[in-house]
Amino acid sequence: MEQNFILIAYIVPVVVGLLLMTPTGASLFGNLLVSRNPLMVHARRRHMLGMNLVAITGFIVSVHTLWITNKISEGGNVCSSATVFSCDDVLGNAAYNTDPVFGLSWGLIGMVAFGAILFITNSVNKEPDALWAERYLKYGMYMTGAGLAVIALLVSYEIQMGKICQFCTMAHISNVVALFGFWKAGQMHDRGQWNDEAVVESESKE
C-alpha cells in the first residue's frame, strides 16, 4: 500500500508536467501560475516548467530504483508482491538488472540519462533564445528517442519474467513524456511560438 502512495507521488508531477505542455494545461493551471508569476502567461515558459517537472521526476524515480536494487542485494524485501506488479522480482533478478554491455545498474543509467535531460531543460529554460538552445532541444529529442530502444529491451525482460516493475515503468513513462516535450518544443520553434514577444503579440491580436 505504501508503495502505491509513493507511485502516486511520481505520477502526479508527470501528469501535471504533461498537461503543462498541452493547451489543456493552460486552461487548468494558467490562472494559478500567472497569479504567482505573470511571466507564466507565455506557453514556452509553461512548457519548460512541465519539462523540468518530468525530468526531475524521472531522475528521482531512477534514484529510487537504484536504491531498491541495492536494498534487494542486501537481502531485503522492498516491494515484493505475489501479483504481476513486483519490482523486487524485476530489480532483484541478477540476469536482467544490469545493462548487458558494461554491467551497470539500470537505475544508475536512468540517473545519468535524466540528469542530462534535466541539464538540457534547465539550460534552455534559462536561455531560451540562445544560439545553442534549439540544438540542445534536438539532442534531447534524439536522446529520449534512443531511450525508446532501451525501454523496449527492459519491457521484453519484464515479459520474459512475467512481472512488472511499477517504478521502472514510471521512469519509462517520464522518458516518453520528455520525448514528447522535446518534439513539441521543436514544433513551437517552427511555428514561431517560442519567443515571449511572439506569443504576446499573437495573444494581443486575438
Added chain:
Amino acid sequence: MKHDLEADVRTDTGIKILALFFAAIMFLAFTTDPIATGTKAGERAPNLEGMAYNGSGWTSFEMSDYFITNWTKGDPSGEWMLVEFMDTDCTFCLRAAGEVAQNSNYFMKIDKDNDGTPAWKGPTVNFIASATQLDIPNHETSREEIVGFRDKTGDQECGGSACATRQGGAHAFVYIDDIDQDNMKAWKVPGTPAYYLVQPDGIVAWSSSENSNEEVRDAIFRLTLEEE
C-alpha cells in the same frame, strides 16, 4: 575577439545538476550497502533454479527459497549449501562422486554416531548438484542419465561405463536438470566439477575455483565452525 557570453548559464546549470547527482549518490551510499551478485567469496550467489530430482521425482526447485536473509555469522541454526556443478559424463566428476557421497552424508547429518546423534556437530550443509551437459563430444546426457548417476541405477552410461557402477554410494541430495546450461552460465562456471559453499543468507563463502589448494571438506570445516 569573440566571447561566448552564454556559457555561464550552461556552466551554472551543469554545476547544479552535478551537485544534485552527487547528493543522490551520497544518499545511496549512506542508506544502502549493496552486495554484488557473483560467485566470488563475499558476493551474493546467483539464483539456482530448475526441475530437480530428489530421489522420488522431478519437482521445481529454487535455491533462493531456502535463504535466511537475516542470518548472522556464527548462528548454527542456519543451513549452508554446497553447490556442485557437474556433468554425468565428466571423468573428473565420476572420480569425485565417491568423495562427494561421503561428504554429503556426513555434512547433511545422515551419518550417525553410535548413540544415534549426527556424526557432524556443526551446522547442516545441504548438498545440491546442478547437472549440466558440457559442449564436448560424447557428453550427451538426459534426465534418465542424471537419475542413473544419482541413484546408481538403470542401464544408462556415464562417461563410457554404466552409471550404476560409478564410484561411491548413491547420493541423497537433489540433482537439478541444467542440461541447457542456464545455471552454469549464470554462475560462470569454468569447468566441472566446480564447488561453491554458500552461507545460509545466500552469500558465497568459498569456491573451488578461487581455492584450488583447499578441499571441499576442509573449507566446510574452516568456514562453518567460524565464530562471530
